[in-house]
Amino acid sequence: MEYLDYLENKSIYVIRESYARFKNMALLWSMGKDSTTLLHLCMKAFMGKIPFPVIHIDTGFKFPEMYEFRDRTARRLGLDLIVAENRLAKYRGMGPNKAGASKLECCNALKTESLQQIVAKLKIQSLLVGIRRDEHGIRAKERYFSARDESFKWNYTDQTAEPWDYYRSLERDGTHFRVHPILHMTEADIWRYISREKLEVIDLYFAKGGKRYRSIGCAPCCEPVESSASTIYEIILEIESSKTAERAGRAQDKEDAYTMQKLRSLGYM
Amino acid sequence: MDDEVLSIVIAGHIDHGKSSLIGRLLLDTGSLSADVNEKILKGEMNLAHLTDHFLEEREGDMTIDISHVSFTVSNRKYLLIDAPGHKEFLKNMLTGASHADGAVLVVDALEGPREQTFRHANLLSVIGVKRVIVLVNKMDAANWSEDAFNNVKDEIVRKIRPFGLEAMAVIPVSAETGDNVAKKSENMGWYKAETFTESLCRFEKRRFSAMPARFPVQDRYEFTPGKIVYAGRVEAGVIRPGDRLKRYPGGEEAKITAIEKFGRPPLEQAEAGENVTLKLDFAGTLKRGDLLGAESVPAVSRTADGRILWISPQPASSVKNFTLRCATREVVCQIADIRNRYDAGSGKNVESANGEIKEAETADVTLQLDSELAFDRFSEIPSTGQFVLERGGVCVAAGVFI
Known part of the structure; x- marks a missing residue:
């Protein structure tokens, strides 16, 4: 079996396991390259029509290109798109430049809390999330099916065993599972897969004027990296030769070495 | 580039240097980012901490959970699974090892094999990861002594043999200095054989396509009314349109009329590991399981008779009913008989008059199932011969049918 087929098969198995075991599931889509790959894998798993909602957690601070791509893609693929936002926090002025608020507090209010609200509202039992092990050390510790308790906490020091492909799956009221179908893919794998499957990704990933975004999220908190990679092929070459971390341009990872651990234990993606 | 990734789990006693070994390997194969590389060379970061990302892991100086790191040697991709050496984290070792094609057993040159070395050897044996490379680590602390190496080598080879493990190579290394990890040691001229990275080519990907066909039904889809397809993964063998399979339990014939993947023309065949949907000529409907x-x-x-590894702090006797999961099937079961209860840490068989199995022990059991189950012997078809026991949705034991 070809390497990319091997990766794809592993992901589709996880997606179908989630669907077989949970009635209320949803896909978290940020329009980035990873969750767009996951979206495509869901299309494949369910023969071209995703039978559950696709949620975008909107902080209101995303790049304009992301909103345009979101709406166009949702129409083209016939997605049941749900845009979720934490209106109260936004009303109170939460944002990356709010005086006295850290990046951690901003991410927590605009992303984690929005997510908590929509999960509770839709009574979601299983949420597909496009995280990868090689993105961040903390994410390397994740399971394919990862339980979150009532307060959304991830009890990472006592994770249950996940031998072979027997994913844990009993839900209680108020708990949900984070399901991570592309956990095993690396950044370069994602680009190779995008290339093979001819997926459309947002233009911000490709170099213009000597810079490109390697990872995208909220516009004020993303810095482009020096790059001349303007095609997928060049991006793969760049990733494999450069050894800078992928999320080096993401502000929330920089404040404190353990910000990601804190964010994730609070329920961040 | 080889098509598939070879997964290798790193096992061994606590503090025998598993995490340092991975750090060294990443450093010497040029797999680290520039900023991390610099921190290590400046002595600002410890090799062992490269995969320990939890605050508690760095402060407590031990690995709590699994890490996965990948690197490439001689055009072949490897995924190294670093799992913790503590007894209470045996379930994390199980999670990591169950996906491995092979294992590396790290043993301290001064201490020799210890309690967790044997627990891990036993765990690997139960779940069928039998090909092992042994690294005798901390040779720098043993003054690069050939005698010290040979003593540990003899002991480990002798002691893992009863577990049915095959030591494909035993290599003297120092993760701290890098000797014989990715580069030939200048301190151990007496050792002429391969370095650790050279020995990796001895591992082979486990393959299941040459076995009898097995397709556990994962789900039944009817996205277009009246058009039913069955989703699942071919767990063993190769299936083709026109094949006449049988449904188990039951034995009724099901003829494959089409094998499909979205976005592709109908497939001529599907082999072990492929996720497909099947159209069937079948009198009735199939269900998951x-x-x-x-x-x-x-x-x-x-x-069914199985050999199990108990990973729950609650002993087996504390509850009567378990959920057995085998491929996509779930059946309620009870443990009817327990034999050969064994504690690998102490190397002792444990008397089990009271029908008990405790955390980290293995045992042969007879399971009484509430309904019929179709399964294979693990030695014949691994993917339909392995199972877990769950209680309250949490895995308490992993096992294989014997």
Whole structure:
């Protein structure tokens, strides 16, 4: 079996396991390259029509290109798109430049809390999330099916065993599972897969004027990296030769070495 | 580039240097980012901490959970699975090891094999990861002594043999200095054989396509009214349109009329590891958990013998009913008999008059199932021969049918 087929098969198995075991599931889509790959894998798993909602957690601070791509893609693929936002926090002025608020507090209010609200509202039992092990050390510790308790906490020091492909799956009221179908893919794998499957990704990933975004999220908190990679092929070459971390341009990872651990234990993606 | 990734789990006693070994390997194969590389060379970061990302892991100086790191040697991709050496984290070791094609057992040159070395050897043996490379680590602390190496080598080879493990190579290394990890040691001229990275080519990907066909039904989809397809992964063998399989339990014939993947023309075949949907000519409907099989018939029974590893702090006797999961099937079961209860840490068999199995012990059991289950012996078809026992949705034991 070809390497990319091997990766794809592993992901589709996880997606179908989630669907077989949970009635209320949803896909978290940020329009980035990873969750767009996951979206495509869901299309494949369910023969071209995703039978559950696709949620975008909107902080209101995303790049304009992301909103345009979101709406166009949702129409083209016939997605049941749900845009979720934490209106109260936004009303109170939460944002990356709010005086006295850290990046951690901003991410927590605009992303984690929005997510908590929509999960509770839709009574979601299983949420597909496009995280990868090689993105961040903390994410390397994740399971394919990862339980979150009532307060959304991830009890990472006592994770249950996940031998072979027997994913844990009993839900209680108020708990949900984070399901991570592309956990095993690396950044370069994602680009190779995008290339093979001819997926459309947002233009911000490709170099213009000597810079490109390697990872995208909220516009004020993303810095482009020096790059001349303007095609997928060049991006793969760049990733494999450069050894800078992928999320080096993401502000929330920089404040404190353990910000990601804190964010994730609070329920961040 | 080889098509698939070879997964290798790093096992061994606490503090024998598993995490340092991975750090060294990443450093010497040029797999680290520039900023991390610099921190290590400046002595600002410890090699062992490269995969320990939890605050508690760095402060407590031990690995709590699994890490996965990948690197490439001689055009072949490897995934190294670093799992913790503590007894209480045996379940994390199990999670990591269950996906491995092979294992590396790290042993301290001064201490020799210890309690967790044997627990891990036993765990690997139970779940069928039998090909092992042994690294005798901390040779720098043993003054690069050939005698010290040979003593540990003899002991480990002798002591893992009863577990049915095959030591493909035993290599003297120092993760701290890098000797014989990715580069030939200048301190151990007496050792002429391969370095650790050279020895990796001895591992082979486990393959299941040459076995009798097995297709556990994962789900039944009817996205277009009246058009039913069955989703699942081919767990063993190769299936083709026109194949006449049988549904187990039951034995009724199911003929494959089409094998499909979205976005592709109908497939001429699907091999082990592929996720497909099947169109079937079948009188009736199948459900999740049904097993489609061909050629050699699986066992279909309400009793099954297995060898299990207990990973829950609550002993087996504290509850009567478990959920057995085998491929996509779930059956309620009870443990009817316990034999050969064994504690690998102490190397002792444990008397089990009271029907008990405790955390980290292995045992042979007879399971009484509430309904018929179709399964295979692990030694014949691994993917339909492995199972877990769950209680309250949490895995308490992993096992294989014997």
